Structures are given as structure tokens and as C-alpha cells.
């Protein structure tokens with residue numbers, strides 16, 4: 001179980017070898033493997049503003065530099081700024097000067113300014129005039145280095161395009177060697193430049209000109225000396241901005257608090273997660289930014305039996321301690337569970353008995369081309385060596401399916417069993433023995449490992465097959481506090 | 486402890502609050518239920534248009550080097566004490582238009598100017614003097630200087646003084662106007 005503020009006492013071993021609490025894990029129903037954030041593919045679904053919940057396509061988001069155009073963050077404490085209304089009294093002096101002509105204009109006008117509820121910074125603090133409309137219209141500060149940044153952008157775009165072109169050319173050469181296919185340009189006698197022109201792409205000449213005219217910036221040995229006042233003038237820390245404040249607006253990096261300017265709010269993204277092995281989605285959120293629901297939500301918490309520590313006797317070197325665990329079946333099907341040592345988990349064998357259809361072989365050939373080198377670098381063997389060893393009882397435990405209504409049922413039934421302490425709907429409590437080796441150091445963290453073998457029913461099989469039962473394994477590591485002296 | 490509570494006309498003081506010692510409450514001030522104000526080290530004088538929200542605590546602490554007669558604790562006008570804040574002070578003076586946010590704590594040796602904001606859950610223990618318009622916020626007690634005083638809570642006070650009598654038993658003002666002027670003169674002389 002994972003806690004909000006406490007350490008994670010029970011960690012599961014992901015298929016990539018990482019140890020994570022069950023709430024941070026995913027379960028791929030197609031590979032029947034546990035996956036974690038480290039070994040899956042994260043994709044950006046949509047961009048939205050977390051404050052006004054406005055949704056925008058990624059092209060627009062890029063154009064707006066991933067910032068919302070109507071919401072702002074406080075430049076002082078980075079909290080979201082709120083718009084506040086005030087009634088602006090018409091100026092007394094002008095009133096008297098112009099006499100009766102402005103009588104009908106006497107009604108106070110609603111004016112708006114930005115204010116931070118956390119640190120009480122307001123847009124008035126830095127002399128930004130109040131606005132007559134509630135949203136938008138706030139003055140934007142121009143980036144003093146805009147031309148240089150654009151130059152750099154053009155330069156790198158040109159380089160990217162050039163590289164792409166070179167790659168294309170190389171590909172074409174490959175085809176030419178094969179001699180089987182005739183490319184469009186070969187057949188029609190079009191040149192590459194003409195084809196680009198027709199396609200509306202910028203000609204390679206313009207990109208090469210961007211590269212040619214680019215002047216790289218030069219580092220200089222000579223640095224302007226600090227003005228005298230840096231040594232003599234007394235510093236008022238309230239007037240100087242902090243490092244985070246400067247870095248929050250990299251374009252201006254204000255050194256003085258009077259130069260702080262509201263920061264356009266950064267957009268958030270909705271992510272979907274994809275299994276890297278089978279390319280199926282593990283999670284997919286609903287598109288609407290206001291919704292916190294998921295269309296696909298394959299979390300380990302809903303598929304893998306959950307283990308919680310109820311209590312344990314203090315771990316002492318060379319002693320045996322009792323350990324009480326609670327097992328929960330989160331699925332809608334009855335589940336058989338066997339406990340075992342992690343080293344007894346059989347090595348996963350290649351599933352060769354799959355029916356070979358054309359689709360499958362096609363998929364396989366596609367997979368062959370897929371780059372799987374990442375997996376070798378990502379995969380690691382978890383360290384599961386511990387001083388404590390759980391004595392594994394040779395029993396098969398049957399856990400009923402989850403039944404939300406059963407939550408309100410009577411007390412737990414007490415089995416007359418040395419291992420099972422009690423049962424209650426889809427949960428049961430186990431009493432196990434932990435043997436600690438005599439070499440355990442007092443004060444060191446005590447941990448024990450355990451593996452579960454469970455029958456998992458895949459209720460949503462591909463293409464109208466009957467639900468299939470699988471025997472799956474999960475290894476987990478329990479934290480049992482420090483070793484007592 | 487002698488109980489000498491003076492409530493000036495226009496003040497809204499709920500009955501369900503703890504007021505102990507010599508306390509003067511100025512006109513327009515609103516004191517919510519469950520507020521604790523204890524004047525054990527000397528009188529507490531609260532000026533006009535202050536707002537004391539629920540569970541705020543003001544204690545004028547007894548100190549060893551107490552003068553005789555004891556100096557009053559004077560709380561300036563337009564101060565806002567938000568829910569659950571605590572102020573312990575033997576110092577003679579709290580400026581005006583300060584905001585003590587929820588669950589903030591101001592210890593004994595803190596002198597507070599005007600227009601200051603003590604952020605939610607901030608606690609000031611070390612002896613210090615807050616200059617005017619100091620804003621303190623966050624768990625790391627960041628501070629900055631605001632350009633102007635915090636906007637006054639006049640609308641809120643107006644609303645509360647109209648609505649509170651409908652839902653709470655109130656303590657009646659017990660000082661007449663004539664005495665008022667003399668009372669409010671006192672702290673300035675002191």
C-alpha cells in the first residue's frame with residue numbers, strides 16, 4: 001500500500017526490475033505484465049490551462065509558447081494570480097476643472113487589476129495600469145532578445161530540415177540499389193527542388209541561406225567590471241529579486257522587484273500511457289480537461305492482488321518473528337493465490353503456441369523493425385537479497401471476487417487455521433513467520449521478499465474468445481522497520 | 486482578574502467569546518464568536534473597524550519587567566485577525582491595517598508596523614520589528630514589501646454588523662459617545 005506521507009512499506013517488482021508501490025504501477029492486459037512509469041511510453045494527449053481549463057491543439061500551444069493567454073502566475077511566489085475589481089473614482093481635479101460637462105460620467109467605473117492571494121503581490125505594485133476589462137488586455141513585455149532567438153530558431157529549423165533531406169536522399173539511394181522501385185522523381189524527371197516547390201515546402205536554398213548567414217555567438221574574455229556601488233551601497237534585500245524569481249522569466253531576468261511582471265501561465269498536458277512492448281494503451285484520459293476520468297485505466301491496483309502489512313513482531317537477528325499480512329483480490333473474479341519465494345518464479349517462456357495468423361506474423365515482422373534496444377538499457381535485476389526470510393506455507397488460498405456491497409456485511413469469519421487469521425469478502429489476513437539471519441546488523445533496515453502466484457482471468461480477451469485464465473507472478477518486497485538490537 | 490470590558494457604540498461583539506481583564510473595543514469593530522482576548526499584563530485597547538474572526542486569540546502577556554501602571558496594548562484600526570490566529574504581545578503598539586492570516590502566530594517580542602501581512606500558518610517567534618507593509622508568506626517565511634497598505638475590509642465589516650445580530654447574541658455597547666472620545670484619546674497619550 002502506498003501512503004500519502006509515509007514511506008512505501010510494500011513495493012512490487014515491475015517487469016523492468018524497478019521497485020514501486022502498487023499505486024504507481026500499471027498492468028498491461030495484453031502482455032499480462034506489470035509496467036511502471038519508467039518502462040512505458042508517455043504521450044501527450046492534449047494541452048490545457050489548469051486554471052481556466054481551456055483546451056488547445058498542440059500546434060496552437062506551440063505557437064503560444066505553451067502558455068495560456070488569459071491566466072497569469074505571480075512573479076513573486078508563482079501562485080496563480082486572481083483578477084480583482086475595484087471601483088475607480090473619477091479624478092476629483094478633472095471633475096472640477098471641466099465643470100458640468102462630465103456630470104453624467106460621474107459614476108465610478110469598474111477597473112480590474114491582478115492580485116496574488118498568497119503573497120499579496122498586485123499588478124499595481126509594479127505600476128501596471130488597471131484594465132477596464134476583466135480578462136486580457138494586459139500589457140505584454142517585449143523580449144529584448146527576440147531577434148536573436150528567432151535567428152537561432154530559424155537556424156536550427158534549417159539544420160533539422162537539411163538532415164531530414166540527407167536522410168531521405170540516403171533512403172532513396174538504397175532503393176536505387178535495389179532497383180525494384182521507381183520513385184516519383186525518377187519517373188517524371190522532376191528534380192528534388194521542383195518537387196519541394198510543388199509540395200509547398202521551403203526550398204533547400206532558403207534553408208541553406210539561413211545556415212550560411214548565421215553567426216554563432218562568441219564568448220568573450222573581457223567582462224564589464226562591477227559598478228562601484230555594488231561594494232559601497234547598502235543592499236535592501238526586499239528590493240532584489242530571488243534566483244527562482246529571475247529564472248521564472250528567463251527573457252527578462254529582472255534583478256529588481258519593481259521589474260517583476262505577471263508570468264503567463266504554463267499549460268499542462270493530459271498524458272496517455274502506452275505499453276512499449278505491445279503498443280496498447282495503459283491509460284487514456286478523457287479529452288475534456290475538466291474531467292478526471294479515464295477511458296482506459298489499466299492500473300495494477302485493479303488487477304494485481306494487493307498486499308498490506310497489518311503488523312509484525314520486532315525483527316531480531318537470529319530470531320523468528322510473526323508477520324501479519326492482508327491480501328486483497330481487486331478483480332471481479334475468484335482468484336487462487338499461492339505464496340512462494342521470488343527465486344522460484346519460473347522464467348517467462350516465449351509463447352510459441354499462439355495461433356499464427358497472417359496478422360500475427362505481420363505484427364511480428366513490424367516488431368522486428370521496432371527498436372527494442374531501450375529495453376536492454378532499462379531492464380535491471382532487482383536486488384531482492386534480504387536478511388529476513390519468510391517461511392512459505394504450502395497452501396493455495398482462494399480469494400472471492402470483489403463485491404462492493406459486501407463492504408457493509410457482518411464481521412469477518414474466523415477460520416480455524418494457523419495460517420489464515422480471518423476472511424472477509426475479497427480479503428483475508430495471513431499469519432506468516434519471518435526468520436532473520438544471525439548476521440543482520442542492528443539498526444539496519446529489515447526487509448523481506450515474497451512472491452505471489454495468482455490465477456488471473458482476462459475478462460476482455462481479443463476478438464470474442466472465451467475469457468482465459470492465466471497463471472501470473474508478482475514479486476514484492478516488504479519493509480519491516482529497523483532490525484532491533 | 487478584574488473584568489472591565491468597555492464596548493463602544495457601533496461595535497459588534499458576540500456574547501460567546503472570552504474577554505478577560507481591562508479591554509476597550511472601538512466602534513465598528515466586529516468580534517466573532519469563540520474569540521479569546523485576555524488582558525492579563527495590562528489593558529488592551531482595540532481601535533475602530535478591526536475584525537476578529539473565530540478562534541483568534543489576543544493575549545497581553547504579563548512580563549517580569551512590568552511597568553506600574555501597566556502599559557496598555559494598543560491595536561490600531563482596520564486590523565484583521567483571521568480564523569485561528571494568535572497574538573501574544575507585551576509590546577505597546579500594533580499599527581493599523583495589518584492582516585494576521587489563518588493560524589498565524591506572533592510571539593511576544595515582535596513589533597508590528599502598519600499594513601503588514603502575517604501569512605497563513607506563519608509563526609514569528611524571534612524578537613524583530615516588522616517595517617510598514619511587510620508581507621510574510623509561505624512555510625519558508627518569505628517576505629517582501631508591499632507598495633501600499635492592504636485594502637480595508639469596510640464592506641465586509643458593514644455586512645457582518647448587519648447580519649451578525651440575526652444569528653448571535655451580542656454584548657451591548659456600554660460606553661456612551663461622550664466618554665468615547667476621552668477613551669480613544671488615552672492610548673495616544675500613553
Ligand SMILES: [Zn+2]
Pocket residue numbers: 014015016017018034035036037038039040
Ligand atoms: Zn517498469
Ligand SMILES: [Zn+2]
Pocket residue numbers: 049050051052053054068069070071265
Ligand atoms: Zn488559462
Ligand SMILES: [Zn+2]
Pocket residue numbers: 074075076077078079116117118119120121
Ligand atoms: Zn504571489
Ligand SMILES: [Zn+2]
Pocket residue numbers: 028029030031032275276277278279280
Ligand atoms: Zn503490453
